[in-house]
Amino acid sequence: MKYALLMYSVEKSWAEADEATREKVYAAHGRFSELLASRDAERGGEELALSNTATTVRVQGGEHLMTDGPYAETAEQLGGFYLVEARDLDEALEFARHLATVEDIIEVRPVVEHPAG
Amino acid sequence: MSLVEAAFREHRGPLMATLVAELRSFDLAEESLQDAFAAAAQQWPVDGVPRRPAGWLLSVARRRAVDRRRREETLVRYLPLLITSPGEAPERDDSLALLFACCHPALGQESRVALTLRFVAGLTVPEIARLFLVPDTTMAARLTRAKQKIRTAGIPVRFPAPDDLPGRVSAVLSVLYLLFTEGYRSYRDEVAGEAIRLARMLPAEPETTGLLALMLLQHSRRRARRRDGQLVLLADQDRTEWNAAEIAEALILLATPGVEDGPYRLQALIAAHHAVDQKDWVSIAALYQQLDDLTGSPVVRLNRAVAVLEAYGPQAALELLEGLTEQMPRNHHLPAARGEMLRRLGDHEAAAREFTHAAELAPTATERDFLIKKAETGTG
Incomplete structure (x- = not known):
């Protein structure tokens, strides 16, 4: 089964992190990628730019309404995601536990897989 | 009881577990197993009971599952896996795998209990709804979700990986204890008994053994704790009505010292003191102190204070109750206990105030009358 591991963090601390801290976090993600690779589990993933660079678009009264900023203004923001292939939820949660040592909150969401054709 | 009913009682749980593990669908497993029992009800009285009833039922259920899936025209690629030789009995007991799936930490506590009652213990939806005092439709919707x-x-129906096991076992234990206390509270002995049966199936770890002993000790009093529909307090129970075999089993389970006593084992050790009628209040107070340190629960603190009252007197007990009112302002046991402690200190006026307050908070008329009387006499 495919799962998305959505990573939420307190953005402020990441924005204010010094170079050494950032290097440590990236190194941890490197190790996490290696773990996924060793299980042939990595199916993609990205780091997202800070939420103050986001633009939110919605339709209201037939018009496209654009607002500056993320959909929800919370302290924790979606900062990136991995797509993983796991045997079941237990394996996906095992990956999430590894990731939770680096990022604040990991939300594990099953990916809906539509039959081909 | 008919032969099919007997087979249903004996084999439903394990067969359900095997089918869920194989089919990876609760609904399909449930429907197919119902089909198989319906077929048995028709055929067994005519053809006789098959040599291996469980194997017979399993192969019929599997065939029905294949039929149903074929009708649904989905998952066709799994069909060859399901067709196995007829009469083959379940190779392993999947009940534990099913129990671990129903109690998975990814599910909410309410869902875990409902799933366990429905699919492991085999209660009907209306029965579970009645147990939790919610409408049938609410419970049905909760189960569907x-x-x-x-x-x-993708919650797996299998025994957890070794690394996951401690956390997963403790999730199962808390569901089993809730199942037990719900059964106990509502006088549904078979529900409480089911929790005990399931606890016996788990690997014998200290907390599992502790919980099993705790449940056995409480369950052993089921015949004595009710008279003419009324609750009988522990002190007033006819001890000859207690189940001696269950108490003995619990005491043997507790005789093996634990490496580090967890909350269930500590509660069981306390219950064991009450079961053998040796009111060693100093030991009981020490056990409550350990439990208090571990859990930080205000209810435990209150019970500890009552044990301390008997072991060391009212002054030490009163000190333990400080700050509890803020934590449980509506609990009538707290002012009742404080009243008793003040009475023993000789402060009858303050004691009467506490008993009156307790009476105001008491949830039942029996308790209210009892507390009002204490407030009036001032002597207990």
Whole structure:
């Protein structure tokens, strides 16, 4: 089964992190990628730019309404995601536990897989 | 009881577990197993009971599952896996795998209990709804949502990996204890008994053994704790009505010292003191102190204070109750206990105030009358 591991963090601390801290976090993600690779589990993933660079678009009264900023203004923001292939939820949660040592909150969401054709 | 009913009682649980593990669908497993029992009800009285009833039922259920899936025209690629030789009995007991799936930490506590009652213990939806005092439709919707999550999120129906085991066992234990206390509270002995049966199936770890002993000790009093529909207090129970075999089993389970006593084992050790009628209040107070340190629960603190009252007197006990009122302002046991402690200190006026306050908070008329009387006499 495919799962998305959505990573939420307190953005402020990441924005204010010094170079050494950032290097440590990236190194941890490197190790996490290696773990996924060793299980042939990595199916993609990205780091997202800070939420103050986001633009939110919605339709209201037939018009496209654009607002500056993320959909929800919370302290924790979606900062990136991995797509993983796991045997079941237990394996996906095992990956999430590894990731939770680096990022604040990991939300594990099953990916809906539509039959081909 | 007919032969099919007997087979249903004996084999339903394990067969359900095997089918859920194989089919990865609660609904399909349930429907197919119902089909198989319906077929048995028709055929067994005519053809006789098959040599291996469980194997017979399993192969019929599997065939029906294949039929149903074929009708649904989905998952066709799994069909060859399901067709096995007729009469083959389940190779392993999947009940534990099913129990671990129903109690998965990814599910909410309410869902875990409902799923366990429905699919492991085999209660009907209306029965579970009555147990939790919610409408049938609410319980049915809760079960549907939970089954959906199991399927969609990929919650596995198997014994957990060794690394996951401690956390997963403790999730199962808390569901089993809740199941037990719900059964106990509502005088549904078979529900409480089911929790005990399931606890016996788990690997014998200290907390599992502790919980099993705790449940056995409480369950052993089921015949004595009710008279003419009324609750009988522990002190007033006819001890000859207690189940001696269950108490003995619990005491043997507790005789092996634990490496580090967990909350269930500590509660069981306390219950054991009450079961053998040796009111060693100093030991009981020491056990409550350990439990208090571990859990930080205000209810435990209150019970500890009552044990301390008997072991060391009212002054030490009163000190333990400080700050508890803020934590449980509506609990009538707290002012009742404080009243008793003040009475023993000789402060009858303050004691009467506490008993009156307790009476105001008491949930039942019996308790209210009892507390009002204490407030009036001032002597207990």
